[in-house]
Amino acid sequence: MSKKRRNSTTIFDIANEAGVSASTVSRVLNNSMPVDPAKRAAVLKAVQNLNFKPNLVAQELGRGRTMTIGILIPQSASIFYNTIINGIEQGLELTPYRSLVASSNYRLEEERKLLDLLVARRVDAIVTLWNQVDETYLLEIAKEIPLISIGRKLSGLEKQCLVVSNFQGAYQATRYLIERGHTRIAHITGALNVPDGMQRFEGYKQALRDAGLEPDPQLIVEGDFEEQSGLFGVGVLFTRGVRFTALFAGNDMMAMGARLGFYRHGMRVPDDISIVGYDDQPGSAYTIPPLTTVRQPLTEIGIAAAQAALNLIENQEPNLPVLNTELLIRESVATVVRNDFNYKVYSPS
């Protein structure tokens, strides 16, 4: 069980081979101090000969810094989060820092454990994505380690939080449908126990009200961000026998589910029904028809988070920007000639 693997050539072997001291080897390898060219060459040759790879673990311990930014995400098999991670890595590219990602797969206790793990690994900073850990615990950690929170506001730590307004995005989407002449706009919400779902829901309602339309409970179905619930939601709307010409889905996955629902009922998009999604997930540009949706600047978010984390490490202001959503207009929305007295009526099959 506890076999050690203590064999690798060390800095001392190099020192031997090159006829210098270990300190010198270290200095050559790190370029941390001037070294006699001849010795430097000797060291480099020895490194070559013995195929020496410095032990990063030892380096980290010796230096007391790991040059690592820990990233905590809710789910690894998600392009959404991974796009942000890509952004973070882009932001780290020209620095000596690396990233270390941990995924909780939506399990709360796991999330906390992984957070502990990152701390135990002594990462130099932590970036969390839509985490759900108790705020007090997180604040505790933030006292010790530079922390950036994406997708979740932490009270007292506003400057270290980056949240793209869901409200605004949903408002934008709904507003757009209204402008295209839709007045009966259904909404399949995201999970309402997470802020994003709720905030998008609020944005939807506000846009309606601002246009003088009262949100109709009959047009609202609670979903959970999964395709399944989009499909199901359409079923619910149909069994309610309610009329609507457009649907705003809490995210693209549900939009796709809903779109399948319409397909099953023989309804054409956008001719018979318009759809707007949220997230612009990869593939949304290739749905039938290409989906109009709200895009969050994921890569930019990642880059900004990385920069902020670095700033924090250097004891500077995080300096997070305000980022906004963008409505990507594709082909899933049709303009309707507004006619308040003559809605089309859709009924199940």
Added chain:
Amino acid sequence: MSKKRRNSTTIFDIANEAGVSASTVSRVLNNSMPVDPAKRAAVLKAVQNLNFKPNLVAQELGRGRTMTIGILIPQSASIFYNTIINGIEQGLELTPYRSLVASSNYRLEEERKLLDLLVARRVDAIVTLWNQVDETYLLEIAKEIPLISIGRKLSGLEKQCLVVSNFQGAYQATRYLIERGHTRIAHITGALNVPDGMQRFEGYKQALRDAGLEPDPQLIVEGDFEEQSGLFGVGVLFTRGVRFTALFAGNDMMAMGARLGFYRHGMRVPDDISIVGYDDQPGSAYTIPPLTTVRQPLTEIGIAAAQAALNLIENQEPNLPVLNTELLIRESVATVVRNDFNYKVYSPS
């Protein structure tokens, strides 16, 4: 720049507080040896009081093992690879091992660098996914560190490689189309400079030949696994003015691109044209219509790889299973009444 963060409470602080030696603290924390219950309690209390989190880096150095499996993937923002990673993590769940993933984003030099990084981090084993590094280099590494290669055969290391037959999957898909009465089956290939693309292409051709159909170059377009090339491929087929009733795409993304192409030309799927994809990526069950596709058992691949890596660490046979593809029949294929003299003819709008 080189500010150290040498503050955290150590095992010695605990030892002090608890009135025991550091060794004892270690023994309590690791349950590695029996310790007097009173002292154990004292240690545990001290750990509580001082909110002690052992330094993982120091542990790793001290033990000479990191309890970490390094994973090298070509792209992080890909559900395909991440599903395998999930599998690996599942396979590691009940063990003391953790995973560390590194993504090269399809950059060859980066791939090699990351491999070096994993080695430098002294991971206990490495799992590579469809890597492209020079084989000799990889074999070199495999001599030092237990290595499992997924998606790529390494000569001389067959037992440590897990490759699900692309040939078989493609054969299966094509065969299915033939069985449903299709004889004019187009193929948009994957990137032909990677084995997967080529092997699927071969499987397609073989299935045709085995059915007495000669592959028609006019029906074949080279793609690159991206949606874009699927869309483009359909355009090419149309401008060729060639007739076909079915399309086998090298993967689901290209199938989606192609599907959009058909949509643009006003063709219905599957009524006018049948499609089969490859990979069963998430969302493929929710395309319009739901896509018939070839599934690779990704999670199982991951689990198997994890187990094999662990075996290797324990100096046992890797024991990788043979895993097969599965054809998921959904709704994108129609049966045609076979009529060799009366193909439908499709021409660009």
Added chain:
DNA sequence: TGATGTTAAGAAAGCGGTTTCAAGTTATAA
């Protein structure tokens, strides 16, 4: 009861680097 075998627990030696410290060299200035 004395000799021997077990055990618990502290001291100390790693692990493989980095960095401080001090000494030895060489360059600079007077």
Added chain:
DNA sequence: TTATAACTTGAAACCGCTTTCTTAACATCA
């Protein structure tokens, strides 16, 4: 030419744990 400053470089301490070595206390057996 000599005193002094500026570098290079090796020795040694250190990072925070684990693990071996040793010793002291205690149990076992004849």
